Amino acid sequence: MDVSWRATSERVRSSMFFVLLLGVQDAIDAGIAYVPEDRLSEGLFMSQSIARNIVASVIDRTTSGAFVDRTRVAAMATDTVAAMRIATPGIDKHVGQLSGGNQQRVVIGRWLLTGPK
Secondary structure, X not given: OOOOEEEEOOEEEEOOOEEEOOOHHHHHHOOOOOOOXXXXXXXXXXXXXXXXXXXXXXXXXXXXXXXXXHHHHHHHHHHHHHHHOOOOOOOOOEHHHOOHHHHXXXXXXXXXXXXXX
16 A cells, blocks of 8 residues: 655645644644654754653653653663664663764654554
């Protein structure tokens, strides 16, 4: 199945259907991932850890009520670091300390966790 996407403002056309996006959650629900061109100002929380950056788009999967399941965050981040081959001594390191290529991998890994189509 060939699926191609073309974005025009908040409306996205797939070869299969049109999707009206009213916000980021609508895009995620439609299976669309957003990887910004400028990762430093739009894609990363530079003062936060690699783990927090990785789970930012799927934070609802790491919480129970008002509490964050740190074990789940660590597991998701560790798995993503391994899958994306991010060169880092650990997931608690600030993402701003990574090389540009590894920062880009963090952004892509974050959005892959949303299950894009």
